[in-house]
Amino acid sequence: MTILSNGHLWKYTEFIENKSFSFDRNKIFNSLSKEDIDDAYLSISKWDGYSATPLEELTKLSNKLNLNKIYYKDESKRFKLKSFKALGGAYAVEKIAKENKNIIVSTATAGNHGRSVAWGAKRLGLKCKIFISENVSDSRGQAMAKLGADIIKVKGNYENSLVECIKQSTKNNWKIVQDVAWNNYMTIPKYTMAGYSVMMKEIVSQINKNNISHIILQAGVGGMAAGMIAGVARYLKTIPIIIIVEPDSASCVLESIRIGTIKKIDIKRESLMGGMSCGEVSLVPWEILRSSVKYCISLPDDDIAKTMKLLGNSSFGNTKIIAGENAVPGVISLIASCENEKIKKTIQLNKNSNVLLIGCEGDTDKKMYKKLINQLEIT
Numbered sequence: 001m002t003i004l005s006n007g008h009l010w011k012y013t014e015f016i017e018n019k020s021f022s023f024d025r026n027k028i029f030n031s032l033s034k035e036d037i038d039d040a041y042l043s044i045s046k047w048d049g050y051s052a053t054p055l056e057e058l059t060k061l062s063n064k065l066n067l068n069k070i071y072y073k074d075e076s077k078r079f080k081l082k083s084f085k086a087l088g089g090a091y092a093v094e095k096i097a098k099e100n101k102n103i104i105v106s107t108a109t110a111g112n113h114g115r116s117v118a119w120g121a122k123r124l125g126l127k128c129k130i131f132i133s134e135n136v137s138d139s140r141g142q143a144m145a146k147l148g149a150d151i152i153k154v155k156g157n158y159e160n161s162l163v164e165c166i167k168q169s170t171k172n173n174w175k176i177v178q179d180v181a182w183n184n185y186m187t188i189p190k191y192t193m194a195g196y197s198v199m200m201k202e203i204v205s206q207i208n209k210n211n212i213s214h215i216i217l218q219a220g221v222g223g224m225a226a227g228m229i230a231g232v233a234r235y236l237k238t239i240p241i242i243i244i245v246e247p248d249s250a251s252c253v254l255e256s257i258r259i260g261t262i263k264k265i266d267i268k269r270e271s272l273m274g275g276m277s278c279g280e281v282s283l284v285p286w287e288i289l290r291s292s293v294k295y296c297i298s299l300p301d302d303d304i305a306k307t308m309k310l311l312g313n314s315s316f317g318n319t320k321i322i323a324g325e326n327a328v329p330g331v332i333s334l335i336a337s338c339e340n341e342k343i344k345k346t347i348q349l350n351k352n353s354n355v356l357l358i359g360c361e362g363d364t365d366k367k368m369y370k371k372l373i374n375q376l377e378i379t
Contacts, residue, residue, distance in 0.1 A: 008306075010336040013248035013298045015343055018257050022291045023242075025233045031287045032193055032230040040194035041201045044091055047123075052202040053077045054319075058357075061316040061331075065338045069210065069354040072331075073199060076322050076362025081119060083324075083361040084199060084224060085112035088192030090120030092177050095191045097124050104129060106174040108162040110275050111140035112326075112364055113192075117177045118147035129174055131165040133157050135270060139367050157267070159279065179223045181284040189284045193227035200231025203356065212240045214347070214355045216330040219244045219253045220278040222285030224360065229292045240356070241347060244289070244296045245333040247271035252281045253289060254296035262286055272301040272372070275326040275361070295347055297333045305372040307331050311359075312373060322362040324369060330357035 044050060054077055058070040075084040093105055106129040107117045114130045121128035128149040132141055133156055141151050152168075154161040162180065169176045181189040203212075215232065217225040225244055232239065244253050249271045255263045264280045271277045281289065307328040311321040316331070334355060337343045349355070363369035 010332055010339055011300050011302050012333060012336040012340075013300055014251070014254065015295065015297045015337075016254060016258055017295055017346070018291070018293050020257075020260055020291055021294050023239050024291065028230055028233040028288050028292060031284060032190055032197070032227070034234060036190060036194040037197045037230055037234045040091055041198050043094065044087060044195060044198050049079055052206065053199075055203060055206040056317055056319050056321060058317040058331075060318075061335075065335065065349075066351055067338075067349060067353045067355060068351060070334070071203070071207065071212070071354065071356045072317070072321065072359050073203060073356070074321055074359045075199070075327070076324070076359065079119070081112070081115050082364050083112040083115070084196060084358070085116040086119065087116075087195035087198050088179055088223065088227075089113050089116030089177055090123065091195035092188050092191035093117055093120030093124065093126065096175055096177065096188065097126060100175075103175045104172070105177045106165055106169045107131070107177045108158065108165040110136055110158055110277070112275060112361060113179055114144045114149070115147065115364070118144045118149035122148045129168070131161040131168075133161040135274070137365055137368060139365050143364070157270070158277070179282070180221050181282045183283070186284055189223060189282060193223050193230065193284065196224045196227030197231035197234065199358070200228055200235050204235045207354075210354055211238050212236065212356045213353045214241045214243065214349065216243045216245055216333055216355065216357055218276055218326060218329050218358060218360055219246050219281070219289075220250075220276040221280070221282040222253055222289050223282060224358070225253070225293075226285035226288040228358070229288050241294050242292060243333070243347065244293050245329045246296070246298050247273045247276050248298040248300050250277045250279060251296070251298040252279055253293070254298055256281050256286065257290065257293060257296055260290070272304045272325045273329060276329070297337070299329055299332055299336070303332045304328055305375055308369070309373045321359065322369070323359050324361035324364055325372065327359040327361050
């Protein structure tokens with residue numbers, strides 16, 4: 001069943017239910033404590049230039065989908081970095097700099113996390129080394145360099161850049177600020193997750209006591225999703241239905257939830273959703289995601305550009321929203337779910353539903369944004 005214009009059917013690849021679902025606040029707080037969550041908000045809310053990002057209502061879309069409300073958290077307005085990542089890497093840099101002010105920080109990134117780390121280092125007068133793969137656009141690399149970071153380009157994909165970052169950082173005694181956890185590297189990824197939970201704190205004050213019935217969260221390695229779920233556990237009395245959305249070429253959370261343990265994905269093609277193109281869920285987020293997520297859905301790239309353009313020309317709401325390619329999967333998965341009567345019934349979407357979507361970035365790569373929205377005509 002098509003809902004929107006021109007008979008276009010919005011595509012999804014796979015939809016699964018988590019057979020091990022059990023939302024347990026205490027288990028979540030064992031992974032990310034209440035104190036960690038509270039400290040992140042208290043610290044970040046004092047930064048120069050801080051303000052809560054807008055929570056837009058996509059009223060036109062909610063009317064078409066016969067839902068009560070669709071909230072869209074617009075992270076394109078987050079500081080001047082245009083991404084939720086500004087909350088994570090920069091906060092982690094601040095935390096470790098309190099322990100040692102004479103450090104050089106390093107990270108591997110596909111773009112937005114690196115900008116946050118570079119910005120955080122610049123705020124505190126620290127040197128910064130950023131490792132990027134050859135797949136990262138020149139404009140993203142230049143944006144990080146403008147923040148004072150030294151950019152080191154590595155052949156291969158994100159995983160290759162991370163390996164090189166760890167190698168050189170170990171050799172030179174640089175402090176790695178990564179949002180990915182591995183054995184014996186857990187604390188700093190927790191800092192980034194705590195930073196991301198600030199979004200949920202803001203949202204609670206913006207929804208005017210309305211309940212949120214559903215949250216759709218993007219996942220790459222799972223840090224943002226887990227941080228938001230920790231925020232749900234901390235700030236919401238009523239627990240919404242939590243849905244993870246990923247690229248079908250890198251659905252590591254979906255595949256891990258399917259079998260109940262972390263599964264590494266062999267990425268054979270890169271998705272337009274580059275910031276979500278990750279082959280393995282991170283250890284710390286996994287401890288939260290494995291039982292707190294109710295459903296998972298994966299998407300092809302087909303509707304990315306179309307959705308970016310529709311948000312940009314205010315087709316879904318009364319405000320023009322600049323949404324990057326990683327910001328729109330929640331919108332796509334919501335429409336695709338409503339077009340499929342079986343899925344819509346399964347996840348309990350109806351006229352009383354208040355759905356929260358995370359617009360995690362704006363045009364962080366201006367050239368990519370213009371290329372995508374100008375490649376097609378939408379009527």
